[in-house]
Amino acid sequence: MNKAICLKVEGLSKRFGGLAANEDIHFSVEEGEIVSVIGPNGAGKSTLFNCVTGFYKPDRGSVFFYGKNITGMRSDRVCNLGIARTFQIVEVISEMTVLENVTTGALLRYRRIKPAMEKAGEILTFTGLYDKRHFLGTELTIADKKRLEVSMALATAPRLLMLDESMAGLTKVELREIIDLIRKIRDKGMTLIIVEHVMEAVMQISDRVVVLNSGKKIMEGTPKEVCSDREVIQAYLGEKYSALVK
Amino acid sequence: MPNFPMRQIIAGFAILLLLIVFPLVISQPFHIHVMILVFMFGMLGVAWNILGGYAGMFSFGQAAFFGIGAYTSSYLSIAYGINPWIGLVAGGCAAALVAAAIGYPCSNLRGHYFAIASIAFAEIVRIVFNNWQLVGAAEGLSLPMQNESFSNFLFNSSKLPYYYIMLAFLLLSLAVCYFIATSKMGYYFRAIKESHKIAEVLGVNVVLYRLMAIMISAFLSAMAGTFYAQYILYIDPGSVMLLATSIQIVLISMLGGAGSIMGPVIGAAILIPASEYTRVALGFKGTGMDMLIYGLLITLISMYYPEGVWKLLSRLGRQLK
Numbered sequence: 001m002n003k004a005i006c007l008k009v010e011g012l013s014k015r016f017g018g019l020a021a022n023e024d025i026h027f028s029v030e031e032g033e034i035v036s037v038i039g040p041n042g043a044g045k046s047t048l049f050n051c052v053t054g055f056y057k058p059d060r061g062s063v064f065f066y067g068k069n070i071t072g073m074r075s076d077r078v079c080n081l082g083i084a085r086t087f088q089i090v091e092v093i094s095e096m097t098v099l100e101n102v103t104t105g106a107l108l109r110y111r112r113i114k115p116a117m118e119k120a121g122e123i124l125t126f127t128g129l130y131d132k133r134h135f136l137g138t139e140l141t142i143a144d145k146k147r148l149e150v151s152m153a154l155a156t157a158p159r160l161l162m163l164d165e166s167m168a169g170l171t172k173v174e175l176r177e178i179i180d181l182i183r184k185i186r187d188k189g190m191t192l193i194i195v196e197h198v199m200e201a202v203m204q205i206s207d208r209v210v211v212l213n214s215g216k217k218i219m220e221g222t223p224k225e226v227c228s229d230r231e232v233i234q235a236y237l238g239e240k241y242s243a244l245v246k
Numbered sequence: 247m248p249n250f251p252m253r254q255i256i257a258g259f260a261i262l263l264l265l266i267v268f269p270l271v272i273s274q275p276f277h278i279h280v281m282i283l284v285f286m287f288g289m290l291g292v293a294w295n296i297l298g299g300y301a302g303m304f305s306f307g308q309a310a311f312f313g314i315g316a317y318t319s320s321y322l323s324i325a326y327g328i329n330p331w332i333g334l335v336a337g338g339c340a341a342a343l344v345a346a347a348i349g350y351p352c353s354n355l356r357g358h359y360f361a362i363a364s365i366a367f368a369e370i371v372r373i374v375f376n377n378w379q380l381v382g383a384a385e386g387l388s389l390p391m392q393n394e395s396f397s398n399f400l401f402n403s404s405k406l407p408y409y410y411i412m413l414a415f416l417l418l419s420l421a422v423c424y425f426i427a428t429s430k431m432g433y434y435f436r437a438i439k440e441s442h443k444i445a446e447v448l449g450v451n452v453v454l455y456r457l458m459a460i461m462i463s464a465f466l467s468a469m470a471g472t473f474y475a476q477y478i479l480y481i482d483p484g485s486v487m488l489l490a491t492s493i494q495i496v497l498i499s500m501l502g503g504a505g506s507i508m509g510p511v512i513g514a515a516i517l518i519p520a521s522e523y524t525r526v527a528l529g530f531k532g533t534g535m536d537m538l539i540y541g542l543l544i545t546l547i548s549m550y551y552p553e554g555v556w557k558l559l560s561r562l563g564r565q566l567k
Contacts, residue, residue: 053447054446055443055446074446074451075446075447076445076446076448076449076450076451076452079446079447079448079449080449084447085447087443087447091440091441091443091444091447092440092444093436093437093440093444094440095436095439095440095505096436096440100433103433104433104434104436104437104448105448105449107430107433107434107448108448108449108450111430112430113428113429113430113433116430152448153447155448156448156449
């Protein structure tokens with residue numbers, strides 16, 4: 001069965017002065033897949049996200065979303081086309097309630113407040129934050145803030161959701177919940193790209209894993225393939241981890 | 247968003263009724279003059295609030311828009327005999343265009359940097375008008391005496407018509423602010439206030455919405471400017487384009503409560519009478535006592551109610567329930 005190509009990145013490069021944050025990166029994501037991007041700190045994962053979502057302009061290379069060239073497109077237009085994302089350092093509107101935060105996202109697809117707010121209510125029920133809808137953005141725990149950020153991203157009705165370290169700093173229980181949420185999102189037919197350090201989660205949910213090191217893609221494959229790759233072990237996972245997998 | 251309960255609607259109408267009756271009972275012109283200033287600065291505060299309180303662009307240059315409104319209608323009236331009501335709209339449009347022209351290149355400026363840019367912009371506008379012969383340079387413009395009538399926007403025998411016109415202008419600006427606050431635009435403004443990054447990631451065209459905020463704010467400020475020109479009948483850069491006026495507008499809005507619909511009006515209702523009456527009572531002594539008291543009031547409010555008096559009032563209102 002041939003599935004549609006959701007995202008295609010071709011020869012993407014981005015330099016900051018003398019530092020090559022992304023160098024000639026190629027990969028593609030099929031519709032409905034969960035693809036993880038892993039690698040040590042400074043490998044260029046967030047830069048890659050920023051290049052895809054229009055926050056940075058890549059120096060070279062192209063990004064295609066369902067065949068449409070979106071290279072260097074303004075970030076709000078990228079969002080409008082159907083790519084939503086979260087940030088490594090969580091971003092919510094602190095002076096708004098949870099419901100208003102998500103409503104702001106839903107307003108991308110609705111002109112009036114009322115239907116947008118209804119949509120926001122549905123999404124909060126889906127993500128499990130509905131009971132806290134009247135809390136202010138600032139009053140949430142870090143886990144709930146991350147959940148809120150995901151809810152806001154979902155409210156823009158994306159086809160591709162990109163999560164930047166949504167699991168960092170969470171407890172085991174919270175981790176379990178967010179993994180369930182990600183699976184639920186995928187079951188709704190959405191495609192997901194996630195940047196993650198929590199390997200336990202990456203192994204569980206990813207269909208494929210892309211490994212970056214010093215700005216370059218060093219490996220791509222199923223979680224199992226990646227775990228047994230010598231280069232990946234040396235660059236990122238460490239000997240101890242690979243021993244555990246075996 | 248405010249979901250007006252019955253009690254608030256009744257209170258609103260009661261206050262409005264009081265304001266309508268006020269000048270019929272209190273006939274001394276000075277009191278009416280103070281009220282007119284309260285309405286005018288209330289409107290300027292509401293206009294600032296759309297920009298600063300909602301969209302997070304802290305403008306210290308509102309006097310420029312106020313002045314452009316005053317100058318546009320006055321110049322059109324003097325040079326071409328154009329009716330001031332048309333001048334009112336023309337002034338609003340002129341200010342909005344200038345706002346767009348300065349707002350666009352400032353699209354990436356946030357916080358303090360936007361504030362600095364707005365001061366620079368307003369000072370440049372003031373200096374230009376101070377040296378521009380066509381509009382009277384530093385001498386300013388005197389509006390000719392005409393027959394008093396509503397259509398001429400001119401009244402000699404009584405301040406009452408000015409009072410009601412300014413009250414209507416204030417209500418109009420409040421309606422605009424209410425409409426914005428309860429619509430998509432208001433949500434997007436608040437997202438932009440939080441950060442450009444978060445607004446963009448939610449699909450907000452930040453440049454466009456920032457331009458809308460600054461243009462609406464400029465238009466309303468310019469309307470107040472035209473009113474001022476028709477009321478005082480004399481304008482010069484030293485009276486309608488002062489940095490001190492810009493700062494007063496920010497003070498009124500912040501102390502009243504930025505980001506709430508009624509906040510700036512409450513701010514104007516406290517600070518303008520405080521400033522005017524202390525000046526009348528103590529200013530003639532030349533000791534600066536009036537400014538001291540005014541300054542003390544500002545200090546006290548910012549110490550104890552940094553979020554604005556409106557926050558305090560709404561908290562009290564909630565406790566009464």
